Amino acid sequence: MLAVFVVLCGVCASRVSAGPLNDRPVIGILTQETEDEDMKPLGRTYIPASYVKYLESGGSRVVPIRLNQSQAEYEKIFKSINGMLYIGGAVDLVSSDYAKAAHIFFQLALKANDMGDHFPLWGTCMGFQLLTVMVAGENLLTNTTAENLTLPLNLTAEAWSSRIFQNFPVKLLKAVSQEPLTGNFHHYGVTEETFKGNKKLQQFFSILSTNVAENGAKFVSTMEGRWYPFYGVQWHPEVNRFQWRPSFQFPHSSNAVQVSSLLSEFFVNEARKSLHHFPSPEEETAALIYNYTPMYVGGFTAYEQCYFF
Ligand SMILES: *[C@@H]1O[C@H](CO)[C@@H](O)[C@H](O)[C@H]1NC(C)=O
Numbered sequence: 469m470l471a472v473f474v475v476l477c478g479v480c481a482s483r484v485s486a487g488p489l490n491d492r493p494v495i496g497i498l499t500q501e502t503e504d505e506d507m508k509p510l511g512r513t514y515i516p517a518s519y520v521k522y523l524e525s526g527g528s529r530v531v532p533i534r535l536n537q538s539q540a541e542y543e544k545i546f547k548s549i550n551g552m553l554y555i556g557g558a559v560d561l562v563s564s565d566y567a568k569a570a571h572i573f574f575q576l577a578l579k580a581n582d583m584g585d586h587f588p589l590w591g592t593c594m595g596f597q598l599l600t601v602m603v604a605g606e607n608l609l610t611n612t613t614a615e616n617l618t619l620p621l622n623l624t625a626e627a628w629s630s631r632i633f634q635n636f637p638v639k640l641l642k643a644v645s646q647e648p649l650t651g652n653f654h655h656y657g658v659t660e661e662t663f664k665g666n667k668k669l670q671q672f673f674s675i676l677s678t679n680v681a682e683n684g685a686k687f688v689s690t691m692e693g694r695w696y697p698f699y700g701v702q703w704h705p706e707v708n709r710f711q712w713r714p715s716f717q718f719p720h721s722s723n724a725v726q727v728s729s730l731l732s733e734f735f736v737n738e739a740r741k742s743l744h745h746f747p748s749p750e751e752e753t754a755a756l757i758y759n760y761t762p763m764y765v766g767g768f769t770a771y772e773q774c775y776f777f
Pocket residue numbers: 501512513535536565
C-alpha cells in the first residue's frame with residue numbers, strides 16, 4: 469500500500485502543492501547571445517527588459533544567468549532559484565551556448581520534479597520551441613510563420629480544465645478565444661499534426677491551443693506539461709504590457725493586459741511552490757538583476773529596453 473502511495477505521489481507531485489509556500493520567489497533568465505547587428509555593439513549577451521518586468525509584475529524577482537558556466541556552477545544556481553523562464557529570440561536550438569545552458573537546467577528540473585522538488589519552467593516563443601526540442605530529443609520545427617500578427621487562441625477542450633488558465637474568469641477565456649489578444653512573432657513552430665504524431669511530445673504535454681500560420685499550417689500555440697510544471701506559449705504574453713513600438717502589432721487592450729497579468733501571476737505562483745534558496749542573503753542580493761541597468765533600445769529594436777551582459 470505504501471509503495472503505491474509513494475509512486476502515485478511522485479507522479480502527481482507537480483500538481484499538488486502540499487508544502488509551505490515561498491513568498492520571496494526568484495526566477496532565473498538565461499542571457500542570450502546578441503544576434504541583432506544593431507545590438508551587438510552593446511553587449512555580447514542580453515535579456516529584453518520586457519521579460520524581466522513580466523516576472524516582476526507577477527511578484528517575483530529575477531536573476532540573470534550567464535552562459536558558458538560549468539555544470540557545477542549551474543547546479544549551484546539551480547538550488548538557489550525557484551523557476552526558470554526561457555525567453556524568445558533567435559539562436560540555434562541545439563548548438564548555441566544558450567541552448568546548451570538551457571538543456572542543463574531542463575535536465576536538473578526534470579530530476580528535481582521527479583523527486584518531488586517542484587521546479588517550474590516556462591518557455592515563450594523560441595523558449596516554447598526549445599522545450600519541444602528538449603522533450604522530443606529532436607528538432608520538429610517547420611515553417612509556421614506568424615510574424616507581427618495578433619491572433620485569438622483556438623482553445624482545445626483541455627484548456628478549460630488546464631492549470632495555466634485556471635485563474636482566468638470564463639469571460640476572459642472566451643475573450644482570448646475570440647479577440648486577437650496574443651502577439652505572434654515567429655517563423656517556426658510545431659504543427660499540431662507533428663506534435664500529435666510525436667509520442668514523446670504527446671505524452672509530455674497537453675495542447676491547450678492552436679493557431680493557423682500565414683502559410684496555412686496549424687501550429688500548437690499553448691501547451692502545459694501533463695505531469696511536470698513546464699509551460700510553453702508560442703506567442704508573447706509579455707508584449708501586451710511591456711512593449712510599445714508603434715510599428716509592431718502588440719495587443720494593449722484591457723483584456724490583453726489581463727491575459728498577460730494572469731499568466732505572469734500564474735507562473736510566479738508555481739515558483740512559490742519551490743523552496744530553493746541562495747546560501748546567504750548576500751549572495752541573493754548580488755545575483756539579482758537589480759544590480760544591472762537596462763538600456764533604452766527603442767530607437768532601433770522591437771524592444772523598449774534591454775539588459776546587456
Ligand atoms: C562561450 O564559449 C565559447 C567557446 O569558448 C565562445 O566561443 C563563446 O564566445 C562564449 N560565449 C559567451 C557568451 O561568452
